[in-house]
Amino acid sequence: MEQVLQVKNLTTCLRLGKNDFPVVNGISFNLHQGRTLALVGESGCGKSMTALSIMRILPSPPALPSTGEVIYCDKNLLKISEGEMRDIRGNNIGMIFQDPMSSLNPVYSIGDQLLEVAEAHLGLYGDEAEQKVMDALEDVRIPDPKVRFHDYPHQLSGGMKQRVMIAMSLMCEPDVLIADEPTTALDVTIQAQVLNLMKDLQQKKGMAILLITHDMGVVADMADDVVVMYATKEIEKGSKRQIFQHKAHPYTEGLFNSLPQVHQPKEKLNVISGSVPSIKKLPTGCHFHPRCPYVMEVCRQGEVPDFPIGEEYSTKCWLYKEKTCE
Numbered sequence: 001m002e003q004v005l006q007v008k009n010l011t012t013c014l015r016l017g018k019n020d021f022p023v024v025n026g027i028s029f030n031l032h033q034g035r036t037l038a039l040v041g042e043s044g045c046g047k048s049m050t051a052l053s054i055m056r057i058l059p060s061p062p063a064l065p066s067t068g069e070v071i072y073c074d075k076n077l078l079k080i081s082e083g084e085m086r087d088i089r090g091n092n093i094g095m096i097f098q099d100p101m102s103s104l105n106p107v108y109s110i111g112d113q114l115l116e117v118a119e120a121h122l123g124l125y126g127d128e129a130e131q132k133v134m135d136a137l138e139d140v141r142i143p144d145p146k147v148r149f150h151d152y153p154h155q156l157s158g159g160m161k162q163r164v165m166i167a168m169s170l171m172c173e174p175d176v177l178i179a180d181e182p183t184t185a186l187d188v189t190i191q192a193q194v195l196n197l198m199k200d201l202q203q204k205k206g207m208a209i210l211l212i213t214h215d216m217g218v219v220a221d222m223a224d225d226v227v228v229m230y231a232t233k234e235i236e237k238g239s240k241r242q243i244f245q246h247k248a249h250p251y252t253e254g255l256f257n258s259l260p261q262v263h264q265p266k267e268k269l270n271v272i273s274g275s276v277p278s279i280k281k282l283p284t285g286c287h288f289h290p291r292c293p294y295v296m297e298v299c300r301q302g303e304v305p306d307f308p309i310g311e312e313y314s315t316k317c318w319l320y321k322e323k324t325c326e
Ligand SMILES: Nc1ncnc2c1ncn2[C@@H]1O[C@H](COP(=O)(O)OP(=O)(O)OP(=O)(O)O)[C@@H](O)[C@H]1O
Pocket: 014, 016, 023, 041, 042, 043, 044, 045, 046, 047, 048, 049, 050, 062, 214, 278, 279
């Protein structure tokens, strides 16, 4: 399987007042052609900041330039010029956001916005550009594309807006698509349609997808590989099969237990007690230790190493110091 993007030890700090606080701390993973990697974790753990760091579109201030490496086509994207990065954002790595209105311009018709992409990034004009836009709208199964072409974003439903965003980001046939909670704002049936659409387009075009979500149901449907993040750090990563089978890290176990079970009354939901700490007040040692039912003395001190527990499967948890899962 071809590796398309490598993220190595990605770290991003925010300067808040006089101090710098990591929001993304030492994240590493590889994206492969035709595969989907899900980045999962509770709200506030740093998932969006990871995506924005890769794309180099962090809000700055307060964000400082990221360190580590993001390797694409033998280049470290963290080191190239802003001009080069802009080309890569337009042509090679696409991104869709949770809120489509953050990418759609309310004052232009969706057709005009897509035409602009065809012109600026594909160098197409006139009929050719128009055909490309129609194809893109058909690809994302927008009914009556000829009519919809003239619609303004506010005339479309949430699901349709999200499809337009997907059309826009896929028009240049990127190698990598980063989708940050692409369906969280949509209701469940539309959510399933948009996710299926992404899967179909991936099969057709072979792009690697980085899918950010906190929904384990979405992970189950979509992911090949999974990185579980907690309070700025990765705490478990492997294939979906390995992670769903073993749930090695106590936090991963908690994430699964917080999924509503069909036959479980709501008040019996087994959620992880406590909440994600603020980046200004991260505990020492394993950031999860204050909430962990298996906490040991060693967990309160120092950096937790990455313990390999299977083939390309590892966790940052002292319980696995001498334990394998396979
Ligand atoms: N401008 C800012 N000032 C202070 N803290 C910030 C700022 N922007 C982000 N953060 C903090 O950075 C952390 C990571 O935020 P991020 O948006 O990446 O979380 P997330 O995992 O995407 O959460 P969600 O699931 O809610 O989207 C959070 O704790 C957030 O409070």
